[in-house]
Amino acid sequence: MKLLLAALSLLLSIALICSPxxxxxxxxxxxxxxxxxxxxxxxxxxxxxxxxKPISIITGKDWKIF
Incomplete structure (x- = not known):
């Protein structure tokens, strides 16, 4: 059950980052x-x-323009 919840949380966070x-x-x-x-x-x-700020999350740097 914990693995399923973790997988769903991972997919949700990836969707939140990539949707914009x-x-x-x-x-x-x-x-x-x-x-x-x-x-x-x-x-x-x-x-x-x-x-x-998906570019900053993906790259790990704080880009001021994004």
């Missing part, structure tokens, strides 16, 4: 959606990147 980057990626190269939706995805992804 994925939103920005989908905003740039995503499927055929309108320009407004693409801009909205990029803006939401960048705001989440500012809050979560």
């Amino acid at each position: 980057l994925y939103l920005v990626y989908i905003g740039f190269v995503g499927p055929n959606v309108s320009f407004g939706v693409r801009v909205l995805l990029v803006v939401i992804g960048l705001v989440l990147c500012r809050l979560v």
Whole structure:
């Protein structure tokens, strides 16, 4: 039971770290959606990147721009 809970926590934290980057990626190269939706995805992804700081978490350095 502890192993299952630890695995779920790991997956949740990985999803939290990678989801802002994925939103920005989908905003740039995503499927055929309108320009407004693409801009909205990029803006939401960048705001989440500012809050979560996934680049700083992944690299272990405190990047001021992210």
